[in-house]
Amino acid sequence: MSVDHKTIQKIAHLARIRVSAEEREELASELSNIFDWIEELDKVDTNDVDPMTSVVQASATLRKDNPNDGGYPKKITANAPEAVEHFFTVPKVVE
C-alpha cells in the first residue's frame, strides 16, 4: 500500500508533529514499505475470531470508590516547562 504526501500531512496533523517537506518525502516512502510488509496479515483468516482485549486471564481488582491519593499540586506542576502558581500554562487560546 502506498502512503501519499497528503496522507502523511494529515497523520502529522493528527499526531501534532510538524513535518517538513523533505521529511514528508522520506516518511511517505518508509511508511509505504512498512505497510506493504504488514499486508501479510491479510492472509490470516480472522472470521469468527475475537480481538484480544486482555493479555492475562484475570479479573480486574476492585476497590472502594474513595479518593486515596492527591493533594500535592506543587509536585504535579514541578516539572512543567512553564507553571504559574499551581497551574500549567499554555499560549493564549481565547482572544
Next chain:
Amino acid sequence: MILTDLTIAEARNMLNAGDISSVELTEAHIRAMEATSSLNLFITETCEKALSKAKESDTQRLSGNQGKLEGIPIGVKDLFCTHGVMASAASKILTGFTPCYESTVTKNLWDAGAVMLGKTNMDEFAMGSSNETSYYGPVTNPWQRANEPKVKLVPGGSSGGSAAAVAARTVMGALGTDTGGSIRQPASFCGVVGMKPTYGRCSRWGMIAFASSLDQAGPLTRTVRDSAIMLEEMAGYDAKDSTCVDIGVPEYEASLEKDVKGVRVGVPKEYFLEGMPEEIRSIWDQGITWFKEAGAEVVDVSLPHTKYALPTYYIVAPAEASSNLARYDGVRYGIRIEGKDLQEMYENTRAEGFGREVRRRIMIGTYVLSAGYYDAYYLKAQKVRTKIAADFRNSWKTVDLLLTPTAPSAAFVQGEKMNDPIAMYLNDIFTVPASMAGLPAISVPAGLSSDGLPLGLQLIAKPFDEELLFRGAGILELAANFKEKPTLAA
C-alpha cells in the same frame, strides 16, 4: 579477587559473612564505571547517592536486619521514574524531567536494600533494537569481533545500556524493560541473562509507558540464579497498576534446586527460518542436545501463526505508543518549543523533542487508529494476536517449555541497520511472539559465534510459570558453561 567479577549470589554471601562491605563493593563498581565510560552505558550516574546508600546498607547489616539485596549495586534503565533523579527515556523531550515519585519496581528493589549506581542508556522511549535511537548517543557493546576489534558493535536494544553494563562488569545486575524483546535481544548480544516475566507479574506503575499491553520490567544479570534473586524482589501485586496480577511470588531461587527430568521441551518448527545463519541453527541444536542429556523430553511442535507476530506487533505497539506519547505536549513536563499558537507549540515541541524512530512509530500508530483504518489494521491485528496466543495455549497441551534462538544474529555493527527500519525490526522476530501472548521468557548465553560474539538461547514458559523457566534456564547455563568475558569489560 576482583569484586566486579562476583555474581550477586556470591557478593551476598560474602557480605553476609562480613568478608566485604557494601562500600568496598560499590567503590569497585564506581571505578569500573570510570574505566568503561567510553561505552556510554549511563545517562545519569548517581555515584554519590550510591556510596551513601552503601554506607547505610553496611550499618543496616550490622543490625542483622538486612534485605535480600542489601548493599548490592545495580543499574536502572532510564525508563523508570526514580525520585529526585532524572528519568529521560533517552528522549530530548523529557530533558530535565525529575520525578517526584518512585516506580513500584525500583521501590521494591530499594526496600530490599539494593544500591543504584545510575540510570542506564537505552533506545528513545524503548523504541529500537540497537540502542542507537538514544538522544544521549549510542552504547558500544563491550564485546568485539575477534578478527576486527576496531569495529564498534551495538549492544542490542532497547535495554542496551543495562545489558552492556552488566556484561562490562560495571553493575552486578540491571533493570530492563521488554515490550517486544528489549531485554532478551540485548542479553543475547551482550552475553548475559535477560528475563521478561509474565505480563502482570511486575507492576508497570512509574515505568514510562511505551505499549501498555506489552511492557514488562525484568532483570539483566550474569547468572540465572541472580536473575531469580532479582525478580523475586521486583515482582508482586500493586494496587497502582490494574493489570498487575494478585498472586503470590514464589521463591524463585529455591526453584533452581530441582532438575528437568521428564520436563517436556518443545521445539517450534516455524522458528527455523530460510537463510538463518548456520551458527544460530547449530547453537539451537546444541540446546536441544543439552536438554536431552539432562533428562528432558524434547518434542517437535507447531506454532503456525509465528510469522505474523512481527507485523502484528508493528500495528499494536505503535498504536499504543501513539496514544501513550500524546502526553508529551510541552505543557506538563520536559521541553517546550514556542509557536504562534497552542497548536503550533504542540507541533514544534513534538517535532523537536522526539527523535526520528519515535516520530515514525507515532505516525504509524496514529494512522492505524485513524477513522476508516481502525478495523483494517488495529482490529485485524488484535484478532491475529488472539490466534498467536491460541497457538501457544495449544502447545502447552504437549509441552512445558519452548526452546528457540533469542535473536537471528549476533551483535551487528553500529550504523548498519539505521536506514532500514524493517531490517531493524526483524531483530525481534523470535522474541515478539511470546510478548504478544504475555508469556514469560528468558535468554541465556549459550556460546560464541565464529567471530567470538555471544549467542543466546530463549526459553518460553506458560503464564506465571517463571519457576520452571528458571529451572530450564539453569540447565542451559550449566551445560553451556559460558565463562567468557568481553574484551572491553572493566
